[in-house]
Amino acid sequence: MKLRRAAGLLRHLTISAFILLVLTGCENRQDMTGQTPESQASKVDTTGHQDWETIVEVLLHPRCLNCHQMEMPLIKQGSPHVPRVERGPDNMGLGTMRCSNCHSNQNNAVTGAPGAPGWAMAPIALNWSQKSSAQICQLLTTPQDNGGRSPAQLMQFMSENPLALWGWNPGGNREPVNIPHDKLVTALQGWVAAGTPCPPGTPPSQ
Template sequence: MRGALFALIIAGVPAMAQEVTREEGLAAWERIYAVASHPRCTNCHVGAQEEPMWEGLSYGAGAVHRMGVKSGESRIGAESMPCRTCHVTAVGRETAPHAPAQIDDAWRLPPVELDWLGEDSAAVCAQLRDPERNDGHDIAGLVDHLTSSPFVAWGFAPGGGRSAPPGTPAEMARDVETWGAAGMPCG
Protein backbone atom coordinates (compact mmCIF):
# COMPACT_ATOMS: atom_id res chain seq x y z
CA MET A 1 0.00 0.00 0.00
CA ARG A 2 2.71 2.41 1.03
CA GLY A 3 4.81 1.40 -1.94
CA ALA A 4 1.92 2.01 -4.31
CA LEU A 5 1.28 5.48 -2.88
CA PHE A 6 4.97 6.31 -3.14
CA ALA A 7 5.03 5.17 -6.77
CA LEU A 8 1.97 7.31 -7.46
CA ILE A 9 3.66 10.41 -6.01
CA ILE A 10 6.84 9.82 -8.01
CA ALA A 11 4.80 9.26 -11.18
CA GLY A 12 3.02 12.56 -10.57
CA VAL A 13 6.21 14.61 -10.40
CA PRO A 14 7.13 14.93 -14.08
CA ALA A 15 3.60 15.98 -14.96
CA MET A 16 3.66 18.78 -12.36
CA ALA A 17 7.14 20.11 -13.09
CA GLN A 18 6.53 20.34 -16.81
CA GLU A 19 9.69 21.02 -18.72
CA VAL A 20 9.59 24.40 -20.40
CA THR A 21 12.58 25.08 -22.60
CA ARG A 22 14.41 28.39 -22.82
CA GLU A 23 13.27 28.66 -26.46
CA GLU A 24 9.63 28.28 -25.42
CA GLY A 25 10.18 30.88 -22.70
CA LEU A 26 11.73 33.34 -25.16
CA ALA A 27 8.91 32.81 -27.68
CA ALA A 28 6.37 33.47 -24.91
CA TRP A 29 8.30 36.63 -23.94
CA GLU A 30 8.16 37.93 -27.54
CA ARG A 31 4.35 37.56 -27.50
CA ILE A 32 4.18 39.31 -24.10
CA TYR A 33 6.28 42.19 -25.43
CA ALA A 34 4.13 42.52 -28.55
CA VAL A 35 1.20 43.28 -26.22
CA ALA A 36 3.01 45.39 -23.61
CA SER A 37 4.51 47.65 -26.31
CA HIS A 38 1.16 48.21 -28.05
CA PRO A 39 -0.18 51.80 -27.79
CA ARG A 40 -3.34 50.60 -25.95
CA CYS A 41 -0.91 49.78 -23.10
CA THR A 42 1.94 52.30 -23.54
CA ASN A 43 -0.43 55.30 -23.80
CA CYS A 44 -0.85 54.86 -20.01
CA HIS A 45 2.51 53.28 -19.07
CA VAL A 46 4.37 56.58 -19.53
CA GLY A 47 6.28 57.40 -16.33
CA ALA A 48 7.22 60.81 -14.98
CA GLN A 49 6.12 62.88 -18.00
CA GLU A 50 2.59 63.13 -16.50
CA GLU A 51 0.98 63.41 -19.95
CA PRO A 52 -0.77 60.30 -21.24
CA MET A 53 -0.07 59.46 -24.90
CA TRP A 54 -2.46 59.43 -27.85
CA GLU A 55 -0.45 57.11 -30.11
CA GLY A 56 -2.11 54.68 -32.48
CA LEU A 57 -5.26 56.82 -32.67
CA SER A 58 -4.68 58.72 -35.96
CA TYR A 59 -2.77 61.64 -34.38
CA GLY A 60 0.63 60.20 -35.40
CA ALA A 61 3.66 58.84 -33.55
CA GLY A 62 4.68 60.74 -30.44
CA ALA A 63 1.26 62.42 -30.04
CA VAL A 64 0.46 63.32 -26.43
CA HIS A 65 -3.04 63.61 -24.90
CA ARG A 66 -4.66 66.85 -26.10
CA MET A 67 -6.56 69.43 -23.99
CA GLY A 68 -3.57 69.98 -21.67
CA VAL A 69 -4.33 66.87 -19.61
CA LYS A 70 -1.73 66.09 -16.91
CA SER A 71 -1.88 63.29 -14.36
CA GLY A 72 0.00 65.16 -11.63
CA GLU A 73 1.63 63.15 -8.87
CA SER A 74 -1.80 61.78 -7.95
CA ARG A 75 -1.83 60.05 -11.38
CA ILE A 76 -5.58 60.79 -11.57
CA GLY A 77 -5.28 64.49 -12.43
CA ALA A 78 -6.45 65.59 -8.96
CA GLU A 79 -4.10 68.62 -9.12
CA SER A 80 -5.69 70.04 -12.30
CA MET A 81 -8.41 68.33 -14.35
CA PRO A 82 -9.36 64.90 -12.96
CA CYS A 83 -9.39 62.04 -15.47
CA ARG A 84 -12.93 61.20 -14.37
CA THR A 85 -14.17 64.52 -15.79
CA CYS A 86 -14.23 62.76 -19.14
CA HIS A 87 -13.30 59.11 -18.45
CA VAL A 88 -16.40 58.39 -16.37
CA THR A 89 -16.15 55.38 -14.05
CA ALA A 90 -19.00 53.16 -15.21
CA VAL A 91 -19.74 49.60 -16.13
CA GLY A 92 -21.17 50.61 -19.51
CA ARG A 93 -18.41 51.10 -22.02
CA GLU A 94 -18.04 54.27 -24.06
CA THR A 95 -17.05 52.66 -27.33
CA ALA A 96 -17.81 55.37 -29.90
CA PRO A 97 -14.80 56.37 -32.01
CA HIS A 98 -12.68 59.06 -30.26
CA ALA A 99 -14.85 59.05 -27.12
CA PRO A 100 -12.98 58.96 -23.76
CA ALA A 101 -12.65 55.37 -22.54
CA GLN A 102 -14.88 54.24 -19.67
CA ILE A 103 -14.14 51.34 -17.33
CA ASP A 104 -15.42 50.10 -13.97
CA ASP A 105 -12.45 51.62 -12.12
CA ALA A 106 -10.90 55.07 -11.74
CA TRP A 107 -9.15 55.82 -15.05
CA ARG A 108 -5.59 56.81 -14.13
CA LEU A 109 -1.92 56.46 -14.97
CA PRO A 110 0.14 53.69 -13.33
CA PRO A 111 2.85 54.47 -10.75
CA VAL A 112 5.89 56.17 -12.35
CA GLU A 113 8.12 53.08 -12.02
CA LEU A 114 5.78 51.16 -14.37
CA ASP A 115 6.98 53.35 -17.27
CA TRP A 116 7.97 51.36 -20.36
CA LEU A 117 6.85 53.65 -23.19
CA GLY A 118 9.44 53.43 -26.00
CA GLU A 119 11.58 50.80 -24.25
CA ASP A 120 12.91 47.84 -26.25
CA SER A 121 12.18 44.17 -25.57
CA ALA A 122 15.29 43.58 -23.42
CA ALA A 123 14.58 46.61 -21.22
CA VAL A 124 10.90 45.75 -20.60
CA CYS A 125 11.84 42.10 -19.95
CA ALA A 126 14.41 43.11 -17.30
CA GLN A 127 11.84 45.45 -15.75
CA LEU A 128 8.95 42.95 -15.54
CA ARG A 129 11.13 40.25 -13.94
CA ASP A 130 12.25 42.67 -11.22
CA PRO A 131 9.74 43.06 -8.34
CA GLU A 132 11.40 46.39 -7.48
CA ARG A 133 10.24 47.80 -10.81
CA ASN A 134 7.04 45.83 -11.55
CA ASP A 135 4.90 46.93 -8.57
CA GLY A 136 6.22 44.11 -6.35
CA HIS A 137 5.02 41.10 -8.30
CA ASP A 138 6.18 37.54 -8.79
CA ILE A 139 4.82 35.50 -11.73
CA ALA A 140 1.61 34.61 -9.88
CA GLY A 141 1.02 38.29 -9.11
CA LEU A 142 1.53 39.30 -12.73
CA VAL A 143 -0.83 36.55 -13.88
CA ASP A 144 -3.42 37.73 -11.38
CA HIS A 145 -3.13 41.33 -12.61
CA LEU A 146 -3.46 40.36 -16.28
CA THR A 147 -6.57 38.28 -15.67
CA SER A 148 -8.31 40.70 -13.26
CA SER A 149 -7.28 44.26 -14.23
CA PRO A 150 -10.02 46.34 -15.91
CA PHE A 151 -7.24 48.32 -17.62
CA VAL A 152 -5.83 45.20 -19.28
CA ALA A 153 -9.33 43.97 -20.21
CA TRP A 154 -10.07 47.34 -21.83
CA GLY A 155 -6.73 47.31 -23.71
CA PHE A 156 -7.58 44.02 -25.41
CA ALA A 157 -11.13 45.16 -26.30
CA PRO A 158 -11.08 48.97 -26.55
CA GLY A 159 -13.91 49.31 -29.08
CA GLY A 160 -14.53 52.42 -31.15
CA GLY A 161 -12.50 51.10 -34.05
CA ARG A 162 -9.26 51.33 -32.04
CA SER A 163 -6.54 48.78 -32.78
CA ALA A 164 -5.93 46.15 -30.10
CA PRO A 165 -2.89 44.05 -29.21
CA PRO A 166 -2.86 40.41 -30.37
CA GLY A 167 -4.51 37.71 -28.21
CA THR A 168 -6.56 37.86 -25.02
CA PRO A 169 -5.76 38.56 -21.32
CA ALA A 170 -5.97 34.79 -20.65
CA GLU A 171 -3.50 34.01 -23.45
CA MET A 172 -1.13 36.70 -22.16
CA ALA A 173 -1.39 35.25 -18.64
CA ARG A 174 -0.54 31.77 -19.98
CA ASP A 175 2.47 33.23 -21.79
CA VAL A 176 3.64 34.85 -18.53
CA GLU A 177 3.34 31.45 -16.79
CA THR A 178 5.38 29.81 -19.57
CA TRP A 179 7.97 32.59 -19.43
CA GLY A 180 8.17 32.18 -15.63
CA ALA A 181 8.50 28.38 -15.80
CA ALA A 182 11.42 28.84 -18.21
CA GLY A 183 13.19 31.12 -15.71
CA MET A 184 12.07 34.45 -17.19
CA PRO A 185 14.62 34.51 -20.05
CA CYS A 186 15.20 37.87 -21.78
CA GLY A 187 17.18 36.81 -24.85
Protein backbone atom coordinates (compact mmCIF):
# COMPACT_ATOMS: atom_id res chain seq x y z
CA MET A 1 0.00 0.00 0.00
CA LYS A 2 2.72 2.42 1.07
CA LEU A 3 4.75 1.53 -1.97
CA ARG A 4 1.81 2.16 -4.34
CA ARG A 5 1.24 5.60 -2.77
CA ALA A 6 4.91 6.46 -3.06
CA ALA A 7 4.89 5.43 -6.73
CA GLY A 8 1.77 7.55 -7.31
CA LEU A 9 3.41 10.55 -5.71
CA LEU A 10 6.50 10.05 -7.81
CA ARG A 11 4.46 9.89 -11.01
CA HIS A 12 2.64 13.04 -9.92
CA LEU A 13 5.95 14.80 -9.29
CA THR A 14 7.37 13.66 -12.63
CA ILE A 15 4.36 15.00 -14.50
CA SER A 16 4.51 18.31 -12.61
CA ALA A 17 8.20 18.63 -13.38
CA PHE A 18 7.51 17.86 -17.03
CA ILE A 19 4.80 20.52 -17.24
CA LEU A 20 7.10 23.01 -15.53
CA LEU A 21 9.84 22.17 -18.03
CA VAL A 22 7.50 22.73 -20.99
CA LEU A 23 6.27 26.00 -19.53
CA THR A 24 9.74 27.40 -18.84
CA GLY A 25 10.78 26.17 -22.28
CA CYS A 26 8.00 28.29 -23.84
CA GLU A 27 8.95 31.22 -21.73
CA ASN A 28 12.56 30.98 -22.85
CA ARG A 29 11.52 30.94 -26.49
CA GLN A 30 9.45 34.02 -25.87
CA ASP A 31 12.36 35.77 -24.17
CA MET A 32 14.77 35.06 -26.99
CA THR A 33 12.74 36.88 -29.66
CA GLY A 34 11.17 39.28 -27.20
CA GLN A 35 7.86 38.66 -28.95
CA THR A 36 5.11 36.12 -29.12
CA PRO A 37 4.36 34.73 -32.60
CA GLU A 38 1.11 36.71 -32.72
CA SER A 39 2.76 40.10 -32.18
CA GLN A 40 5.32 39.23 -34.87
CA ALA A 41 2.56 38.58 -37.39
CA SER A 42 0.97 41.99 -36.79
CA LYS A 43 4.32 43.81 -36.79
CA VAL A 44 4.10 47.19 -38.50
CA ASP A 45 6.13 47.73 -41.67
CA THR A 46 8.55 50.51 -40.75
CA THR A 47 10.37 50.60 -44.10
CA GLY A 48 7.90 53.20 -45.39
CA HIS A 49 7.15 51.20 -48.55
CA GLN A 50 3.67 50.16 -47.43
CA ASP A 51 3.04 53.78 -46.42
CA TRP A 52 3.98 54.96 -49.92
CA GLU A 53 1.51 52.47 -51.45
CA THR A 54 -1.24 54.07 -49.34
CA ILE A 55 -0.17 57.60 -50.31
CA VAL A 56 0.03 56.93 -54.05
CA GLU A 57 -3.38 55.27 -54.02
CA VAL A 58 -4.77 58.59 -52.76
CA LEU A 59 -2.75 60.69 -55.23
CA LEU A 60 -4.13 58.64 -58.12
CA HIS A 61 -7.74 58.82 -56.95
CA PRO A 62 -9.97 60.81 -59.36
CA ARG A 63 -10.83 63.31 -56.57
CA CYS A 64 -7.18 64.31 -56.57
CA LEU A 65 -6.14 63.50 -60.13
CA ASN A 66 -8.90 65.59 -61.77
CA CYS A 67 -7.04 68.82 -60.85
CA HIS A 68 -3.53 67.42 -61.21
CA GLN A 69 -3.68 67.42 -65.01
CA MET A 70 -1.71 69.09 -67.81
CA GLU A 71 -4.03 71.64 -69.46
CA MET A 72 -7.64 70.93 -68.50
CA PRO A 73 -9.30 69.64 -65.35
CA LEU A 74 -11.39 66.48 -65.51
CA ILE A 75 -14.65 65.60 -63.79
CA LYS A 76 -16.19 62.51 -62.21
CA GLN A 77 -14.06 59.39 -62.84
CA GLY A 78 -11.95 61.22 -65.44
CA SER A 79 -14.31 62.64 -68.08
CA PRO A 80 -13.70 65.97 -69.85
CA HIS A 81 -14.83 69.10 -67.99
CA VAL A 82 -18.01 70.49 -69.59
CA PRO A 83 -17.98 73.34 -70.46
CA ARG A 84 -14.42 73.22 -71.73
CA VAL A 85 -12.09 75.16 -69.46
CA GLU A 86 -8.33 75.64 -69.59
CA ARG A 87 -5.56 76.19 -67.08
CA GLY A 88 -4.56 79.68 -68.23
CA PRO A 89 -1.43 81.52 -67.07
CA ASP A 90 -2.35 81.56 -63.34
CA ASN A 91 -3.90 78.05 -63.16
CA MET A 92 -7.30 79.69 -62.56
CA GLY A 93 -8.71 79.73 -66.06
CA LEU A 94 -8.27 81.25 -69.49
CA GLY A 95 -9.85 84.57 -70.57
CA THR A 96 -13.31 85.00 -69.11
CA MET A 97 -13.63 81.31 -68.24
CA ARG A 98 -12.36 81.70 -64.70
CA CYS A 99 -12.68 78.84 -62.22
CA SER A 100 -14.15 81.27 -59.70
CA ASN A 101 -17.05 82.07 -62.06
CA CYS A 102 -18.53 78.75 -61.06
CA HIS A 103 -16.45 77.34 -58.20
CA SER A 104 -16.63 78.99 -54.78
CA ASN A 105 -15.30 78.14 -51.32
CA GLN A 106 -17.77 75.32 -50.91
CA ASN A 107 -19.75 72.73 -52.81
CA ASN A 108 -22.80 74.27 -54.49
CA ALA A 109 -25.76 71.91 -54.37
CA VAL A 110 -27.79 74.13 -56.75
CA THR A 111 -25.33 74.37 -59.66
CA GLY A 112 -23.63 71.07 -58.85
CA ALA A 113 -20.22 72.77 -58.96
CA PRO A 114 -17.88 71.50 -56.26
CA GLY A 115 -15.85 74.08 -54.31
CA ALA A 116 -13.13 74.73 -51.76
CA PRO A 117 -10.94 77.75 -50.91
CA GLY A 118 -8.29 78.32 -53.60
CA TRP A 119 -10.00 76.23 -56.29
CA ALA A 120 -7.57 76.09 -59.21
CA MET A 121 -5.72 73.60 -61.35
CA ALA A 122 -2.61 72.19 -59.72
CA PRO A 123 0.62 73.73 -61.11
CA ILE A 124 2.11 71.95 -64.16
CA ALA A 125 5.03 70.77 -62.00
CA LEU A 126 2.48 68.76 -59.99
CA ASN A 127 0.86 67.06 -62.96
CA TRP A 128 1.31 63.37 -62.17
CA SER A 129 -1.57 62.17 -64.32
CA GLN A 130 0.55 60.13 -66.77
CA LYS A 131 3.14 58.96 -64.26
CA SER A 132 3.81 55.62 -62.57
CA SER A 133 4.01 55.19 -58.79
CA ALA A 134 7.84 55.27 -58.95
CA GLN A 135 7.82 58.43 -61.10
CA ILE A 136 5.34 60.22 -58.82
CA CYS A 137 7.51 59.35 -55.82
CA GLN A 138 10.56 60.64 -57.66
CA LEU A 139 8.73 63.90 -58.47
CA LEU A 140 7.51 64.48 -54.93
CA THR A 141 10.93 63.82 -53.41
CA THR A 142 12.83 66.06 -55.86
CA PRO A 143 12.26 69.74 -54.95
CA GLN A 144 14.03 70.90 -58.19
CA ASP A 145 11.25 69.22 -60.17
CA ASN A 146 8.17 69.82 -58.03
CA GLY A 147 8.44 73.56 -57.51
CA GLY A 148 10.67 73.50 -54.43
CA ARG A 149 8.36 71.51 -52.18
CA SER A 150 9.82 69.60 -49.23
CA PRO A 151 8.39 66.34 -47.84
CA ALA A 152 7.19 68.30 -44.80
CA GLN A 153 5.23 70.68 -47.05
CA LEU A 154 3.67 67.82 -49.02
CA MET A 155 2.67 66.20 -45.76
CA GLN A 156 1.15 69.40 -44.44
CA PHE A 157 -0.81 70.01 -47.65
CA MET A 158 -2.33 66.55 -47.73
CA SER A 159 -3.10 66.66 -44.01
CA GLU A 160 -4.62 70.15 -43.80
CA ASN A 161 -5.12 72.03 -47.09
CA PRO A 162 -8.81 72.55 -47.97
CA LEU A 163 -8.19 71.48 -51.59
CA ALA A 164 -6.93 68.11 -50.40
CA LEU A 165 -9.55 67.79 -47.63
CA TRP A 166 -12.26 68.40 -50.23
CA GLY A 167 -11.50 64.88 -51.52
CA TRP A 168 -13.24 63.49 -48.42
CA ASN A 169 -16.22 65.85 -48.77
CA PRO A 170 -16.67 66.18 -52.53
CA GLY A 171 -20.41 66.91 -52.60
CA GLY A 172 -22.99 65.66 -55.09
CA ASN A 173 -22.79 61.96 -55.85
CA ARG A 174 -19.00 62.04 -56.25
CA GLU A 175 -17.17 59.22 -54.54
CA PRO A 176 -14.88 60.43 -51.74
CA VAL A 177 -11.27 59.23 -51.65
CA ASN A 178 -11.44 55.54 -50.70
CA ILE A 179 -8.62 55.66 -48.10
CA PRO A 180 -9.72 57.20 -44.74
CA HIS A 181 -8.01 60.56 -44.18
CA ASP A 182 -6.50 59.59 -40.82
CA LYS A 183 -4.98 56.52 -42.47
CA LEU A 184 -3.35 58.79 -45.06
CA VAL A 185 -1.95 61.06 -42.33
CA THR A 186 -0.48 58.05 -40.49
CA ALA A 187 1.02 56.79 -43.77
CA LEU A 188 2.54 60.22 -44.49
CA GLN A 189 4.13 60.31 -41.03
CA GLY A 190 5.53 56.80 -41.49
CA TRP A 191 6.83 57.56 -44.98
CA VAL A 192 8.59 60.75 -43.89
CA ALA A 193 9.98 59.08 -40.73
CA ALA A 194 11.41 56.30 -42.93
CA GLY A 195 13.16 58.89 -45.13
CA THR A 196 10.60 59.08 -48.01
CA PRO A 197 11.62 55.83 -49.72
CA CYS A 198 10.49 55.27 -53.31
CA PRO A 199 9.44 51.97 -54.91
CA PRO A 200 12.17 49.82 -56.44
CA GLY A 201 12.85 50.84 -60.04
CA THR A 202 12.93 54.53 -59.22
CA PRO A 203 15.80 56.15 -61.13
CA PRO A 204 18.30 57.81 -58.75
CA SER A 205 17.73 61.56 -58.44
CA GLN A 206 20.47 63.77 -59.88
